[in-house]
Amino acid sequence: MPRSTPVAALAVPALAVPALAAPAARVHESLVLEPRDVRFDWARLPLHWIPDEPMATHVINVLHLLLPEGERWFVKVFKEALPLIRDEQLREEVLGFIGQEAIHAEAHQEVLDHLLGQGLDPRPYVRQVSWLFQRVLGDKPGLTPAQRRENVIERVAFVAAIEHFTAFLGNWALNSPGLDRAKADPTMLDLLRWHGAEEVEHRSVAFDLMVHLDPGYLRRVRGMALSGPLLVHLWVRGARFLLAADPTLQGRLKPSWREAGRIARRGLLPDPIRSIRSGLRYLRPGYHPTQEGSSSQALGYLATSPAARAAAAHG
Numbered sequence: 046m047p048r049s050t051p052v053a054a055l056a057v058p059a060l061a062v063p064a065l066a067a068p069a070a071r072v073h074e075s076l077v078l079e080p081r082d083v084r085f086d087w088a089r090l091p092l093h094w095i096p097d098e099p100m101a102t103h104v105i106n107v108l109h110l111l112l113p114e115g116e117r118w119f120v121k122v123f124k125e126a127l128p129l130i131r132d133e134q135l136r137e138e139v140l141g142f143i144g145q146e147a148i149h150a151e152a153h154q155e156v157l158d159h160l161l162g163q164g165l166d167p168r169p170y171v172r173q174v175s176w177l178f179q180r181v182l183g184d185k186p187g188l189t190p191a192q193r194r195e196n197v198i199e200r201v202a203f204v205a206a207i208e209h210f211t212a213f214l215g216n217w218a219l220n221s222p223g224l225d226r227a228k229a230d231p232t233m234l235d236l237l238r239w240h241g242a243e244e245v246e247h248r249s250v251a252f253d254l255m256v257h258l259d260p261g262y263l264r265r266v267r268g269m270a271l272s273g274p275l276l277v278h279l280w281v282r283g284a285r286f287l288l289a290a291d292p293t294l295q296g297r298l299k300p301s302w303r304e305a306g307r308i309a310r311r312g313l314l315p316d317p318i319r320s321i322r323s324g325l326r327y328l329r330p331g332y333h334p335t336q337e338g339s340s341s342q343a344l345g346y347l348a349t350s351p352a353a354r355a356a357a358a359h360g
């Protein structure tokens with residue numbers, strides 16, 4: 046559990062600071078991140094786990110398509126960044142982040158396996174996601190040490206921008222009574238809220254790591270400029286894929302922004318306009334992830350989450 050300790054200022058990085066630099070030292074409450082080894086039983090999960098809401102179900106299901114590959118890639122990038130860290134507190138936070146993301150990836154992988162058992166084969170889409178993370182965003186052979194360092198920092202900036210969205214989505218999941226009203230499956234709700242709460246809990250780690258390695262504002266902008274549009278593209282493609290692959294729909298349902306907006310107004314999806322605005326907030330010079338979401342709400346959920354409580358009991 047997080048403890049309240051004196052604030053930690055991040056070390057000034059060795060790299061030259063560009064003219065458009067944001068403040069180099071970010072000061073925030075230090076964290077102790079605890080990986081919670083949760084288990085979920087999907088045996089009784091219906092295909093449309095928000096009853097009679099296949100569109101909302103599959104738009105959220107895109108998480109399960111993206112996160113196993115994506116979060117394994119986060120873990121890989123952060124392990125590569127470990128030797129570059131010159132601040133012990135940040136290093137501990139990065140290790141905690143790695144532990145949490147590794148468990149998230151496996152939890153969502155189990156949902157993918159369940160979808161396959163229900164006749165919805167996610168593998169063609171997952172292969173594309175895997176190609177993206179492992180080939181396009183993966184290791185580049187033959188780099189000099191300086192190029193390699195640059196490549197790692199660039200990928201950390203990419204993770205930091207995505208983590209802005211995972212915290213945004215986590216915060217939404219923790220504040221989504223519409224899903225309860227619609228009688229969404231309680232186990233899936235617990236997965237979304239447990240994961241969402243941990244995303245809120247560790248929301249500053251990737252950003253602080255990026256600033257530690259390069260405080261330049263341009264690095265932050267580039268991370269968002271690349272990852273924001275890519276994430277939207279992957280989400281739209283993923284929703285289309287799932288709706289087309291759903292054996293009970295047989296391609297009858299097509300996703301549209303207008304329909305997504307209508308579903309969001311009923312509280313079953315994050316509002317698309319708010320999501321884009323949130324991405325723009327990341328570009329404000331004084332931005333820090335702790336300005337978004339509530340750590341105490343996240344920890345409050347983790348104290349009551351059935352999966353997190355069971356994990357704590359099994360220690």
Ligand SMILES: [Fe+2]
Binds near residue numbers: 116145149211244
């Ligand atoms: Fe995660």
Ligand SMILES: [Fe+2]
Binds near residue numbers: 146208211
């Ligand atoms: Fe995360």
